[in-house]
Amino acid sequence: MQHYGNFMKVAWLAALLLAISCSKNDDDAGAEVSIGPRGGVVTGPDGASLDIPSGALDEEVRFSIHRHANTPSATAGVTPAGALYEFLPHGVVFKKDVVVTLPFDESRVADAAEALAVYWADQDEGPYAALPGAQVDGFAKRVSGFTRHLSYGLAGLPADDTPVDTDPTDGTDDTGDTDGTDTGDTDDDLPDVPTFTSLSAGGGHTCGIREDNGLAQCWGGNDDGQAAPPAGIQFTSLSTGQIHTCGIREDNGEALCWGSDASEQSAPPADVVFSSLSAGSEHTCGIREDNGQVQCWGNNDSGQSSPPEGVAFTGLSAGGNHTCGILADDGQALCWGDHAFDSGAQFAPPEGVAFASLSSGNLHTCGIRADNDEAECWGFNTLGSLAPPPEVKFSSISAGENHTCGIRADDG
CATH class of the missing domain: 2.60.220.30 (Chondroitinase Ac; Chain A, domain 3)
Incomplete structure (x- = not known):
């Protein structure tokens, strides 16, 4: 029985080693x-x-x-x-x-x-x-x-490209001139960092339009493909949502989206030309080029994808479960979607105030007033997100999940 037990131990160990070996070679x-x-x-x-x-x-x-x-x-x-x-x-x-x-x-x-x-x-x-x-x-x-x-x-x-610049006479890589102590850093040693004409930050990813070729480039979270833009497509604008991204194509003005499509937020209407787009948490809205009206797609559980019919807008921003726009006739803000637990807070912008631009966050919206360039916000004051500094003029503003930032008009 002792010999049989030793045999079984050896057999078990051999099987284990074989399994480990096979697992290393498996794809x-x-x-x-x-x-x-x-x-x-x-x-x-x-x-x-x-x-x-x-x-x-x-x-x-x-x-x-x-x-x-x-x-x-x-x-x-x-x-x-x-x-x-x-x-x-x-x-x-x-x-x-x-x-x-x-x-x-x-x-x-x-x-x-x-x-x-x-x-x-x-x-x-x-x-x-x-x-x-x-x-x-x-x-x-x-x-x-x-x-x-x-x-x-x-x-x-x-196949005919040489990936490394090598001197065939001595077989060493050309890494720049040094005296034996310096690292030999030259302009050629530094990576090429692209410049962008615009950027948009989403839930866990960021996308921008490259200045050199108009293509979209993204980085960050990519579990749903939100940071994997289509290759070879040029864009005039981009907007990132929670886990999806949309842009306006340069060639035909239509919307193109990638990333999560769980709520059809990445399925824009075909053959519609947009002048602007805004991606929210799980919905996307755009201003139509032909009539200035807003068209939305994606999650509509709170009415965030149901804009008013027959109304033209000049500006638009999609938030968590709500959307706000700037009316073309008087510049005032109009919002639709989540009433925030029936309080109506984030749904109700200030009356009689014209805005130059708007930005919607998760539970709040901020805008730059047209009359004095100051910021004004409404919605839920989570962590002070509705408390812009008084008497400060802004040239642009951006609302995040629970915070808001802007660029000062006086000194940038």
């Missing part, structure tokens, strides 16, 4: 996600994702993303700059472009980041071809592109 996989005609986002290991727009599918399909344990050091048509991922199921054909986003290893890119792209192949060894619409996010270390079918993909550089 990492994200959870399966069912997505249908309304679209959605599939998230895989390391932030790899697949953003499927509304109307790209006719029926529900189960998707998953797998990271292969071993990335080939060389593949036909591409120099890998990241891990190899497999998007399943194979054979799916989309009716619209979907956005594939993959992480890249900065150490394998060096100064060639502008040449990065998502490379796609029908089999893991290639040959690989770059997807169109490449967009590189240097902050999140991700690159994205468009496709209409699922396959194998990786972030990479063209």
Whole structure:
């Protein structure tokens, strides 16, 4: 019996070691996600994702993303700059472009980041071809592109690109001139930091429009794809909600949204041109270019997506469960939505006051008065959010969840 017990211990230990060994070689996989005609986002290991727009599918399909344990050091048509991922199921054909986003290893890119792209192949060894619409996010270390079918993909550089500037005579990397004590920092050593024409901060993410190309770039929380803008699309304005983002396309003036669509807050109306947009917690509203009226979509449990009919506005701001706008005829504020536990506080702006701009927070709204540029707020005074400094003029104002900030007009 003692020999049998020892044998069982050895057998158990061998099985355990085999299981551990196998688990190390298994591919990492994200959870399966069912997505249908309304679209959605599939998230895989390391932030790899697949953003499927509304109307790209006719029926529900189960998707998953797998990271292969071993990335080939060389593949036909591409120099890998990241891990190899497999998007399943194979054979799916989309009716619209979907956005594939993959992480890249900065150490394998060096100064060639502008040449990065998502490379796609029908089999893991290639040959690989770059997807169109490449967009590189240097902050999140991700690159994205468009496709209409699922396959194998990786972030990479063209096969003839050398990712590191190397002197072939001595085999050392060129990291800048030093005397042996300095670090050799030069302008070329510093990362390129993009400049933006506008920014918008949401629940846990931020998006901006790049000055150099008009594309959206986002960073922060991305569990629902709210920080994964579509590649290759230029925008004139952006607005971030709690876990979704919307923008006005530069090419046609229509709204385009990404991120959570649990309340259809990311499903704007088709063929409608907007002059401005505002994303709230779980709803979005915009001012139509043709008539100045407000159109909303998303959560409407408190009436926040039910603007008055036949009324034109010049300004708009969507909050937690309410929305406020500036009337075109007299500049006064008009709000609709949550009555805040039937008190009506955040719902009732001051009467007879014209505003130059408005910003709605979670349970309050603030605006800059047109007559004196001072801030005036209404709603719930959570943590002093309704207490702007007296006799201070502002050029812009922004209301957050329980606070408000503004830029002073006198000294910025």
